[in-house]
Amino acid sequence: MTAILDYDAGNTESMRLALEKVGAKPEVTCDIAKLARAQRLVFPGVGSAAQCMRILRERRLDQVIRDAFRDGKPILAVCIGIQLLFDRSEEDGGVPALGVFPGQVERFIPPPDDPGVKIPHMGWNRVRFLAPHPILPPPGGYGEFYFVHSYYPVPAWEDTAVRHLPPLPGRPGGKVYGATDHAGVDFAAIVGLGSCLATQFHPEKSGEVGLAILERFKTWDGQTC
Amino acid sequence: MxxxxxxxxxxxxxxxxxxxxxxxxxxxxxxxxxxxxxxxQEGADEMVFYDITASAEARPIDIDMVREVGRRIFIPFTVGGGIGSVADMRRALLAGADKVSVNSLAVAHPEIVAAGAREFGSQCIVLGLDARKTPDPAFPSGYEVVVRGGRTPTGLDVVDWARRAVELGVGEICLNSIDADGVRQGYDLVITRRVAEAVPVPVVASGGAGNVRHLRDALVEGRADAALIASLAHIDGNSCRRLKDELRGWGIPMRQ
Structure with missing residues (x-):
């Protein structure tokens, strides 16, 4: 069973319908025992960082995510999901998040010289694939995906090829698997570490290319290339 | 980009x-x-479903239809018509819609729209704004907001209202020119551009597309972030993919 984390963060129904479409057997739940038995976790959502973290903690889902990550269970995080996996978010005056990925989440700043750039970053954008991953198209290629967000992830990894920040001592390294740009920032659109792959875009709303990622997630064993 | x-x-x-x-x-x-x-299948980037008689018949939107649409399409979609409360918004969003569109409701009960934006986020709330040209100097933009399918004037200036709606928490504005709607002579580029330059949120041009050149004009001259079509698809049978190929030929970035 593929469990979709239920923490009242908007659009779980879209994710459920898309997973059903690709033949996964999704179930939206916040039941800790069911989540522990699930073969895969999907951490979806739209919402504000503070509100989402509060509900995750209330339902003890923060620990469910950390345990699943530690056990190597395949996890797919989307939109607010990718953002909450980092150490902290700038949103809502600064919110400590799950700390699975080293780094933080920052707000887009509209460029003063270009009123045509709108925040939120809402619509289709082109993502370039940077590294091989079992559930993604090959590196060197591009795909078009649907985004809706005002904040973006800034991983603290040396090999991001997006932002060059020093690695943190004692923390495992991950990879930026895909990048795109908005408001003058080249940012990480797909981030992965171990059995956890996270996208800032919505694969469940990105047409056939998005469904293809979900279809591969359905059978992914959590190993990376 | x-x-x-x-x-x-x-x-x-x-x-x-x-x-x-x-x-x-x-x-x-x-x-x-x-x-x-x-x-x-033909490459639409997004869809909008308006239940055009729900408001007049004072009934909620057809939720079963929203569910069925959610099972068929895996791109964002908006539903409108018959959204009268935060509970109506929640029902539509939980059924799989990505956004809800409000029009008359925002004029009559702005507090409901503000509450919806706080509850679900601005990205879920689209303002449908029907504009009618007027020579009356009381309207600095030259356009008045009308509701109920153009039947009722509101006394609101279009640009002022667009700005106020963004303050209320609306995350996108779908700007429909009543004079141009269904006439197929092109979007009203003047008011589209005025609104697009006045607000920090995306603006969708609506009403009047008769050919692909009109789409180009709305996106380039009108500075719209998106163009909405109806007749071009329903009556002429144009596929979105072909329309977008032509727009790409003019150098406009469109999804493949």
Whole structure:
């Protein structure tokens, strides 16, 4: 069973319908025992960082995510999901998040010289694939995906090829698997570490290319290339 | 680079997609779920479903239809018509819609729209804004906001109202020119550009597309972030993919 984390963060129904479409057997739940038995976790959502973290903690889902990550269970995080996996978010005056990925989440700043750039970053954008991953198209290629967000992830990894920040001592390294740009920032659109792959875009709303990622997630064993 | 969007609009009456001219003389063109599936396959970037008689009949939006659409298309979609409360918004969003569109409700009860934006986020709330040209100097933009399919003037200036709606928490504005709607002579580029330059949120040009050149004009001269079409898809049978190929030929970034 593929469990979709239920923490009242908007659009779980879209994710459920898309997973059903690709033949996964999704179930939206916040039941800790069911989540522990699930073969895969999907951490979806739209919402504000503070509100989402509060509900995750209330339902003890923060620990469910950390345990699943530690056990190597395949996890797919989307939109607010990718953002909450980092150490902290700038949103809502600064919110400590799950700390699975080293780094933080920052707000887009509209460029003063270009009123045509709108925040939120809402619509289709082109993502370039940077590294091989079992559930993604090959590196060197591009795909078009649907985004809706005002904040973006800034991983603290040396090999991001997006932002060059020093690695943190004692923390495992991950990879930026895909990048795109908005408001003058080249940012990480797909981030992965171990059995956890996270996208800032919505694969469940990105047409056939998005469904293809979900279809591969359905059978992914959590190993990376 | 963020791409421009091509949005297909389906006006629904008695569970049939209809197409009218200036909100009148509607003709049935097909089943909404079947048409949605076809436009999805043909490369639409997004869709809007307006239940055009829900408000007049004082009934909520057809939630079963929203669910069926969600099972068929895997791109964002907005639903409008019959959204009268935060509970109506929640029902539509939980059924799989990505956004809800409010029009008369925002004028009559701005506090409900503000509450919806706080509850679900601005990205879920689209303002449908119907504009009618006026020579009256009381309207600095030259356009007045009208509601109820253009039947009722509101006394609001279009640009002022667009700005106020963004302050309320609206995350996108779908700007429809009543004079141009269904006439197929092109979008009203003047008011589209005025609104697009006045607000920090995306603006969708609506009303008047008769050919692909009109789409280009709305996205370039009108500075719109997206263009909404109805007749071009329903009556002429244009595929979105072909329209977008032509727009790409003019150097406009569109999804493949």
């Amino acid at each position: 963020l791409m421009k969007r091509l949005i297909v609009c389906l006006d629904i009456r008695d569970r049939q997609v209809t197409k009218g001219v200036r909100f009148e003389g509607n003709l049935p063109v097909g089943d909404p779920v079947e048409l949605a599936g076809r436009y999805y």
